[in-house]
Amino acid sequence: MNYRSLDWTRRNASPLELDLVEHYAAGKISRRDFVRRGVVLGIGATTLSSVIAACGGSGGSDGAVAAGRDTDTDTDTDSGSTDTDSGSTDTDTDTAAPAGQDGGVIVISTQPTSTGLDPVNMLDFAVYAHIAQTIEYLVGVGPDGNISPEAGLSTGWTPNDTLDVWTFDLRQGVKWHDGSDFTSADVAASMDRLVEAENAGLDGVIEAGSTDSSDPSKAVIQLINPNGNFPVLVSMFNSQSGITPADYELGTLLNERPVGTGPFMLTDYSEGEGLANFVRNPDWWGGTTPLDGVQIRQFEAIETQVAGVLSGDVDMIVDFDVLSGESLLESSEVTVLEPPSTAHRQVWFNTSNPNSQFTDVRLRKAMALIVDRPQLIEALYRGKAVLANDHPVISSLPFYDPDAVPQRVQDIEAAKALMAEAGVDELTTVCNVGDNQEIPQMAQLMASMARAAGINITVETTPQANFYSDSWCPDSGEGELTCFNSDEFGIVDWGNRPTPDVFLTSALQSDAVWNASVYANDEYDKLVTDYQGSADVEAQKNAIGKIQAHLHENVPALYCNFRNYLGAYGPGVTGAQVTALGQPIVSRASRV
Amino acid sequence: MRSYLLRRLALALVTLAILIVVIFILSVVVPGDTSKILTPRGTDAQLEATRIRIGFYDPWYEKFGTLLKDIVTFDFGKSFATEGSVRDIVFPAALRSALLVGVSLIVVVPISVAGGVIAGRNRDSLFDRAIVTVGLASASIPDFVTAVILQFILAIKLGWFEALASAPADASIFEQLWRLALPVMVILIVYFGYIARITRAGVIEAYESDYVRTAYMKGLPESTVVRRHVLRNALQPAVAVIGTQIGFMMGGLLALEVVFDYKGIGNVILGAALKLDPPVLQASILLIAIVFMVATLIADLVIAWMNPRQRLGGSQ
Numbered sequence: 001m002n003y004r005s006l007d008w009t010r011r012n013a014s015p016l017e018l019d020l021v022e023h024y025a026a027g028k029i030s031r032r033d034f035v036r037r038g039v040v041l042g043i044g045a046t047t048l049s050s051v052i053a054a055c056g057g058s059g060g061s062d063g064a065v066a067a068g069r070d071t072d073t074d075t076d077t078d079s080g081s082t083d084t085d086s087g088s089t090d091t092d093t094d095t096a097a098p099a100g101q102d103g104g105v106i107v108i109s110t111q112p113t114s115t116g117l118d119p120v121n122m123l124d125f126a127v128y129a130h131i132a133q134t135i136e137y138l139v140g141v142g143p144d145g146n147i148s149p150e151a152g153l154s155t156g157w158t159p160n161d162t163l164d165v166w167t168f169d170l171r172q173g174v175k176w177h178d179g180s181d182f183t184s185a186d187v188a189a190s191m192d193r194l195v196e197a198e199n200a201g202l203d204g205v206i207e208a209g210s211t212d213s214s215d216p217s218k219a220v221i222q223l224i225n226p227n228g229n230f231p232v233l234v235s236m237f238n239s240q241s242g243i244t245p246a247d248y249e250l251g252t253l254l255n256e257r258p259v260g261t262g263p264f265m266l267t268d269y270s271e272g273e274g275l276a277n278f279v280r281n282p283d284w285w286g287g288t289t290p291l292d293g294v295q296i297r298q299f300e301a302i303e304t305q306v307a308g309v310l311s312g313d314v315d316m317i318v319d320f321d322v323l324s325g326e327s328l329l330e331s332s333e334v335t336v337l338e339p340p341s342t343a344h345r346q347v348w349f350n351t352s353n354p355n356s357q358f359t360d361v362r363l364r365k366a367m368a369l370i371v372d373r374p375q376l377i378e379a380l381y382r383g384k385a386v387l388a389n390d391h392p393v394i395s396s397l398p399f400y401d402p403d404a405v406p407q408r409v410q411d412i413e414a415a416k417a418l419m420a421e422a423g424v425d426e427l428t429t430v431c432n433v434g435d436n437q438e439i440p441q442m443a444q445l446m447a448s449m450a451r452a453a454g455i456n457i458t459v460e461t462t463p464q465a466n467f468y469s470d471s472w473c474p475d476s477g478e479g480e481l482t483c484f485n486s487d488e489f490g491i492v493d494w495g496n497r498p499t500p501d502v503f504l505t506s507a508l509q510s511d512a513v514w515n516a517s518v519y520a521n522d523e524y525d526k527l528v529t530d531y532q533g534s535a536d537v538e539a540q541k542n543a544i545g546k547i548q549a550h551l552h553e554n555v556p557a558l559y560c561n562f563r564n565y566l567g568a569y570g571p572g573v574t575g576a577q578v579t580a581l582g583q584p585i586v587s588r589a590s591r592v
Numbered sequence: 593m594r595s596y597l598l599r600r601l602a603l604a605l606v607t608l609a610i611l612i613v614v615i616f617i618l619s620v621v622v623p624g625d626t627s628k629i630l631t632p633r634g635t636d637a638q639l640e641a642t643r644i645r646i647g648f649y650d651p652w653y654e655k656f657g658t659l660l661k662d663i664v665t666f667d668f669g670k671s672f673a674t675e676g677s678v679r680d681i682v683f684p685a686a687l688r689s690a691l692l693v694g695v696s697l698i699v700v701v702p703i704s705v706a707g708g709v710i711a712g713r714n715r716d717s718l719f720d721r722a723i724v725t726v727g728l729a730s731a732s733i734p735d736f737v738t739a740v741i742l743q744f745i746l747a748i749k750l751g752w753f754e755a756l757a758s759a760p761a762d763a764s765i766f767e768q769l770w771r772l773a774l775p776v777m778v779i780l781i782v783y784f785g786y787i788a789r790i791t792r793a794g795v796i797e798a799y800e801s802d803y804v805r806t807a808y809m810k811g812l813p814e815s816t817v818v819r820r821h822v823l824r825n826a827l828q829p830a831v832a833v834i835g836t837q838i839g840f841m842m843g844g845l846l847a848l849e850v851v852f853d854y855k856g857i858g859n860v861i862l863g864a865a866l867k868l869d870p871p872v873l874q875a876s877i878l879l880i881a882i883v884f885m886v887a888t889l890i891a892d893l894v895i896a897w898m899n900p901r902q903r904l905g906g907s908q
Contacts, residue, residue, distance in 0.1 A: 112863075251638060271676065272676070272680070272684070272855070272863075273684075273855045274855065297853070299850075299853055300862075301851065303740070303851070304756070304851055304852070307744070307748060307755045307756070308756050308853065310755070311754065311756065313754065313755055314756075327748075465863075465866045466867075
């Protein structure tokens, strides 16, 4: 260990940075987690590299650190996808990526959109894919699939010591597609707009007027409470938090006002044909894209998307499941992308509506005990998934507490005992799901597992376009909690977030915007507030451990696994990347 | 013939009127307040604005009047879901469906009819039995199953055909037609047996009839007997079936549209139904209904031309 170099860093580090450095130096967190957490806190690549080098890591260049690539052999076997694969590189390490050529258009396939191209109110991956070509975020995503100061509208960020004021240095020379300049006024207006729209990730985190834009080159954001993960909440991983022009009106669709700062500009969009065309932005701050443009095509069936990639009609598929895409996984000509992912299927129970049977925690626990999780992972994901334990905190996170609760396993007898305690001999319920990839099969599998415990589950599948409004979170009446009328039992898809904040807040906090479980628990709410305000790694771990235990015990929802996110592109292109939220990043892609 | 035509037209108009009422009830009255579907997660103000935009508060007779005006002027206004022109959504999709149906008919009808005629002419022969058996089997397989199998084998594995039927915007007519090869193949497989067997039955009946026996006894050549007596009578059921199937095929090929990603009217109807978009739904269904009525009218007229007894009401 190079103590001299390390001491220099220690002397110049803030208390938060010092805490992180000490944890890494003591070997309490992996190098990958050190880099990820360091980036979130705004620590520069040079500092990260020097610490790694000082601690004896085979660090490598600044570029490698910024990209977050692990050049050592440390792999976390629990995470499966998050350690070994980056968002953009070929998973076949024996062959080099083919050289690309300038020009041409990439054809990307998505599922049908469920809403218009509304950058603030969008809900599904298909719309995310469109918006991601044109709208950018304060914090972007680097080639390794993690947030990066090199890929967004800010070039760096710094928190104050109490983590409730974050200063973002804005990239200079950025222009909107209409030629006007990007400034902090746009950031301020965007933040206010997100507050007005009750953005899922920022709800309760910031309030209107919280952004100081007096300096056009800096956006200083005051938070309601301390939050150590704030940069993630204004990144591409909070899809709706894209930066729009200061005079943008809420509810405006991208095709009505195709103005962004991104590498591609929308030229036409036909919702009837499910077709969108984008052309290169010649004034993009990131330089000239190799591709002339992008075409996004919507397909009703995932199988047709797969056929399109295999036949060459489609260059890239942004999201597929193992069952539908086996031929892609087996093809030697297709490059499969597995970006870091905490994506999962949340099995919610309506815990508050008196019409729901699952207001009784004993019945929810019984449902949790009927699931054979390893079997489910093997049957639906062919092993391409990570075991979960009824909370949305993946084991690969640096603050995950492995000792918080034992792993829940299938126990039919215990399930029966809980049902008997609740005075129920046989339970009959309906599981509502959207027609989305393997989710209907997941529900059917759970139904077959549940029969042994005397639980009869009927699976009802709704077209995906209607599912969110019909089943998952229908409108509530006056005075009712948000999502009060959600179906008593269902399964919904959640895309990747690098930190669990959105999963813990928007999905489960009282009256939160996406709380289909209608979970209203003061103790839980406080635990989440404590976590978000935790400054150092130990405090976060302590807070998260309590959350893990609380959710495991009260089961407002089941979390059986985190699925490895899968995207792919065919032999006609190279260099394409996708986030685990279905956002294709093709600004560096090219045709072969 | 003229009076027959007028009678048929009058019947068609009555049918159309009834259909308009049914469509109005199903697409406007039944769905109720669709503002939440059209503006998911909208604020109360946004929902109210949506309701005003779609005329939710208008009385039913005003809505019906709007529908009638739209039909007469052939302008169905704007989609509730996208606010795009309904004409721009529906008509291009209808044209694509019409192209697929038209090309399919050009391929399917001659092959099926020829197969049926040969089978009927050579009743109980090996060919006849093959036609009947294969036709029955192929018609029994759901069209989407056939579609997926053909796509996988002929397009993906062998690369002989295009997997997707949608052509780029700048594609030539030849490429557009080439891309329809697999969907047309599926339609041929599905419909061949049906049309061939009906034709076969008609041919058998014709050959067993007195008028054909008389024609032979008069010494007419085989070709004349077949052309003027057999086919004229044998094909009437087939013509009737083809006429009705045209209307069905226009809007009923959704499975093929999904498998081959062909943006036809079936897809439009599905999307409009899911999003409870009455203007698009009304326009699409009416268009298909009109196609159906025109196709059956033409079929009836052809049959009337082939069979004078039809147009004379059975009188001698």
